[in-house]
Amino acid sequence: MTDTLTITQPDDWHLHLRDGAYMAAVVNNSARCFGRALVMPNLADPIRTVADAAKYRERIMRALPPKSTFEPLMTLYLTAETPASEVDVALKSGFVLAVKLFPAGATTLSDSGLQSWREAIPVLESMQKSGMVLSIHGEVTDPEVDIFDREKVFIDRVLTKLVDAFPGLRIVLEHLSTKEAVSFVEAAGENVAGTITAHHLLLNRNDLLVGGIKPHFYCLPIVKTEQDRQALLKAATSGNSKFFLGTDSAPHPRSEKEAAIGKAGIYSAGHAISLYADLFDSAGELDKLEGFASFYGADFYRLPRNTTKVTLEKSNSEVIPAVLDYHDQELIPLKGGETVNWKG
Ligand code: NCD
Ligand code: ZN
Numbered sequence: 001m002t003d004t005l006t007i008t009q010p011d012d013w014h015l016h017l018r019d020g021a022y023m024a025a026v027v028n029n030s031a032r033c034f035g036r037a038l039v040m041p042n043l044a045d046p047i048r049t050v051a052d053a054a055k056y057r058e059r060i061m062r063a064l065p066p067k068s069t070f071e072p073l074m075t076l077y078l079t080a081e082t083p084a085s086e087v088d089v090a091l092k093s094g095f096v097l098a099v100k101l102f103p104a105g106a107t108t109l110s111d112s113g114l115q116s117w118r119e120a121i122p123v124l125e126s127m128q129k130s131g132m133v134l135s136i137h138g139e140v141t142d143p144e145v146d147i148f149d150r151e152k153v154f155i156d157r158v159l160t161k162l163v164d165a166f167p168g169l170r171i172v173l174e175h176l177s178t179k180e181a182v183s184f185v186e187a188a189g190e191n192v193a194g195t196i197t198a199h200h201l202l203l204n205r206n207d208l209l210v211g212g213i214k215p216h217f218y219c220l221p222i223v224k225t226e227q228d229r230q231a232l233l234k235a236a237t238s239g240n241s242k243f244f245l246g247t248d249s250a251p252h253p254r255s256e257k258e259a260a261i262g263k264a265g266i267y268s269a270g271h272a273i274s275l276y277a278d279l280f281d282s283a284g285e286l287d288k289l290e291g292f293a294s295f296y297g298a299d300f301y302r303l304p305r306n307t308t309k310v311t312l313e314k315s316n317s318e319v320i321p322a323v324l325d326y327h328d329q330e331l332i333p334l335k336g337g338e339t340v341n342w343k344g
Contacts, residue, residue, distance in 0.1 A: 003314035005286060005342070009035040009306040010273055010293035014135075014174050014195045014246025016040045016265065017060060017072075021327040024063040026251050029270035029324075031070035033344045035306040036298075038073045038135075038246070041100055042109035046077035050089045053096050069308075073301075075100045075135060079112050084122040087132050097301050098133040098172065099123070103154075105141045107220040108250065108264050113137075117162050124162075128169040133301065135172045138181065139221055148205070151221050152180040163188065172300070175200060175248045177221035179231035185242050186235070193300045195246025196236045196292075198275040199266045199334055204229045215262040216332045219250065236276075236292055237285035244297035247272045253329035268334040271320045275335065277312055277342035310344070318343040 015030060015037040017023045030037050039060065041047035047056055053074040060072045075098045076082070076090060082099070090096035101120075102113030114120060127134055138159060139150035159173070168191060176182060176194045185194040203223045208214055217223065235243045249272065250265030257263055268275065273293065280289045298305045322337035323330050 005277065005289070005312045005314075006309050007290040007312070008294040009308040009310050010245060011035050011297050011306065012037040012247050012249070012269065012272065013172070013244055013297040013301070014038060014040065014197070014248045015269065016042065016248070016250040018251060019043050019056070019059065022251065023060060025325065025327045026267070026269060026331070027060055027063050027070075028065065028068075030249070031064055031068050032270075033273050033310070034070065035308060036071040036073055036303075038075060038097055038301075041075045041077035042102065042107075044109065046079070046109070046112050047074065048077050048079060048082065049086060050076070050093050050096055054093070057095060073097045077102070077112060078114060078120055078123065078134075080114060080119040082120060082123050084126040087123060087126040087130055091130055091132055098135040099127060100135045100137070102137045103139060103141050103158075106137050106139045106150075108252075110137070117158070124166050124169060128166045131170055131302075133170045133172055135174055137175075137220075138173050147222055148224060151178050155180055155184050159184065163192065174246060175221060176232060176235070176243075177224050178228045182231045182235045186240070193242045193244065193296075194235075195248070195297075196232055196243055197246060197248045197266075198268050198272050198279070199223065199248075201229065201233050201236060201279050202275065202335070215257045215259075216266065216334070216336075218257070218262055218264055219248070219266045220264040233279065233283055237280055237283045237288045239288045239291055241291065241296040241299060243292065244300065245276065245293045246297070251326065251331050253326055254323070254332050255329060257332065266334050267331055270324070270333055271318075271335070271340055271344065273310075273312065273344035274318060274320075274340035274342045277344070278340055281342065313343045314341055315343045316341050
């Protein structure tokens with residue numbers, strides 16, 4: 001007899017889809033499992049306005065199979081030029097759920113980001129007033145700060161000040177990667193939450209570097225120590241509603257990952273729910289998966305929980321493809337070629 005687990009359909013609260021034929025090549029891998037996804041705005045030409053987001057959303061919907069019920073939810077890229085009035089337009093749209101703060105230069109396609117949140121004070125004031133969520137890539141870019149310390153230094157130098165200046169601002173600290181980030185979110189008010197990726201739960205920096213560098217395990221924030229990974233696993237499986245699922249699945253062509261200067265980003269969307277289910281199962285906390293994957297994100301974003309159910313099967317025989325077609329390129333999924341126990 002196979003074990004099964006029926007849960008409310010999960011959502012992915014942090015997803016990179018890219019655009020054009022590359023988006024079309026991956027979007028259905030998310031849509032097969034997730035009910036909704038919050039799509040990041042860091043395209044080559046960033047999604048700066050609600051009008052940009054509406055057009056991008058249309059392109060995503062057109063790439064879905066006709067009967068798909070997958071709902072792309074959108075984010076705006078916060079720049080020094082973002083007008084505060086765009087926050088109201090975003091709220092009225094109903095499909096823009098967050099404004100994303102990228103520190104300039106912190107990660108892939110972040111050049112249009114902010115030097116400091118102080119460049120966006122009127123926008124942040126308007127967001128605080130209206131309840132619009134600020135989604136944050138929490139890393140400093142100071143070249144003197146070690147890459148493994150960039151998140152915790154961001155929390156100390158930047159985030160604590162931002163939270164003090166805007167105590168009512170609703171914040172999601174994205175892709176938590178350190179025990180310090182877990183503690184920060186735990187200690188903060190109810191207005192602060194965090195997403196956790198499958199790869200930060202699976203990998204530590206030894207996995208990335210020992211025995212040869214693994215470019216497909218390279219992402220930002222970079223994976224950290226085993227102690228950090230354990231803290232993330234504990235937070236994700238704790239049942240604390242401040243922590244919820246965001247894959248940060250970020251496809252890059254194989255040729256741009258396996259290069260002298262390899263791009264940051266891990267592609268995990270297609271088997272994400274299997275990876276999370278395996279992790280929760282190994283931790284003996286499978287009963288906490290539904291809250292993390294299907295409830296807490298929707299609650300934080302003040303959306304109804306999904307009503308559809310999905311059934312995962314413990315098959316022990318589902319193999320993640322080693323390579324995927326990616327339009328005119330190849331894409332290597334996280335744990336490609338390996339078996340997952342839970343099939344989504
Ligand atoms: C993301 C990407 O490729 O867009 N890369 C990554 O390493 N996570 C950007 C991001 O979320 O930092
Ligand atoms: Zn991301």
